[in-house]
Amino acid sequence: MTDMVGILGNPLNHSLSPAFQQAAFDYYNLDVRYMTWQTTKSELTQKIRELSADRYLGANVTIPYKEDIMAHLDIIDPKALRMGAVNTIAKSKGALVGHNTDGYGFLSTLTSQKEFDFEDRQVLLLGAGGAARAAAHSLSDKGIKRLTIANRTIEKAQTICSEFSDIELQIVSSGISEPEISEIARSADLIINATSIGMKHSGTEEVSLLSADQISPKALVFDMVYNPPITSLLREARRANARIVNGLPMLIHQGALSFKLWTGLNPPIEIMHKAGLNALNSTTNGSI
Numbered sequence: 001m002t003d004m005v006g007i008l009g010n011p012l013n014h015s016l017s018p019a020f021q022q023a024a025f026d027y028y029n030l031d032v033r034y035m036t037w038q039t040t041k042s043e044l045t046q047k048i049r050e051l052s053a054d055r056y057l058g059a060n061v062t063i064p065y066k067e068d069i070m071a072h073l074d075i076i077d078p079k080a081l082r083m084g085a086v087n088t089i090a091k092s093k094g095a096l097v098g099h100n101t102d103g104y105g106f107l108s109t110l111t112s113q114k115e116f117d118f119e120d121r122q123v124l125l126l127g128a129g130g131a132a133r134a135a136a137h138s139l140s141d142k143g144i145k146r147l148t149i150a151n152r153t154i155e156k157a158q159t160i161c162s163e164f165s166d167i168e169l170q171i172v173s174s175g176i177s178e179p180e181i182s183e184i185a186r187s188a189d190l191i192i193n194a195t196s197i198g199m200k201h202s203g204t205e206e207v208s209l210l211s212a213d214q215i216s217p218k219a220l221v222f223d224m225v226y227n228p229p230i231t232s233l234l235r236e237a238r239r240a241n242a243r244i245v246n247g248l249p250m251l252i253h254q255g256a257l258s259f260k261l262w263t264g265l266n267p268p269i270e271i272m273h274k275a276g277l278n279a280l281n282s283t284t285n286g287s288i
């Protein structure tokens with residue numbers, strides 16, 4: 001019987017995961033189907049129960065269930081516990097185990113795609129939701145000098161900062177439109193957009209949180225948004241002659257670790273990236 005794995009969330013119309021995960025299973029000729037499980041809140045408990053059956057390898061979990069799902073699982077990996085969110089369910093001796101691979105996807109993009117040197121660097125992180133928390137925790141032991149977390153709702157930035165009380169890293173919070181953000185942005189070596197600003201169909205596609213004159217040419221600008229592939233922020237970064245990376249490599253790397261957790265096999269990154277890019281191109285051409 002064909003084994004199954006899939007993505008749990010709501011809505012799921014634009015998810016690229018089915019395309020690039022299926023490409024990885026097909027590469028290994030595995031009899032596994034990656035499904036799209038659009039699930040309402042009232043269906044969630046039943047769906048998780050189903051995952052216990054042998055034919056299910058596990059699942060990816062996305063908005064809005066990354067936090068809620070934790071209460072339904074048998075074991076939570078310590079990293080996921082620290083980040084307060086689960087984006088992958090895998091199995092260990094029949095138990096459902098919650099993992100968080102977003103931080104891994106984020107770091108792998110910086111290290112393997114961009115060869116970013118963390119030592120003594122200043123980082124500006126825009127946003128204080130789940131993706132920002134994963135980024136902040138991943139950066140916390142990398143030797144950076146200063147991390148500023150700027151968010152529209154400043155209390156959420158303060159909450160993430162308070163999770164790092166026992167480390168030497170200088171970590172501060174800020175509002176997103178405060179005057180000092182310009183100064184901080186200009187001296188940042190790495191600027192990360194972990195807000196949903198700039199996403200297609202969000203009504204903010206034309207919005208950039210920073211303009212070219214606020215970005216140093218020595219900076220790397222990392223937008224976690226991948227649709228559109230070049231966001232308004234990345235356009236501004238290009239105008240500033242800064243290096244850029246969008247959210248697609250992070251998406252592929254986080255999914256690659258999920259694949260490894262389900263199968264124990266080395267993920268075929270290039271194949272997954274190509275399949276993700278093809279799916280993204282057909283989305284941006286309006287065919288999905």
Ligand code: NAP
Nearest residue numbers: 127128129130131132152153156194195196224247250251
């Ligand atoms: P989330 O928990 O809902 O957080 C959303 C963030 O965006 C919050 O900081 C929120 O600020 C901010 N925001 C939303 N609308 C805003 C607006 N109009 N003005 C200013 N700030 C606004 O979402 P998430 O899971 O962290 O995801 C954040 C982004 O990262 C999304 O675009 C998501 O697609 C992307 N992401 C990408 C990957 C990847 O693999 N590439 C992985 C995870 C997430 P408030 O706190 O003030 O509401």
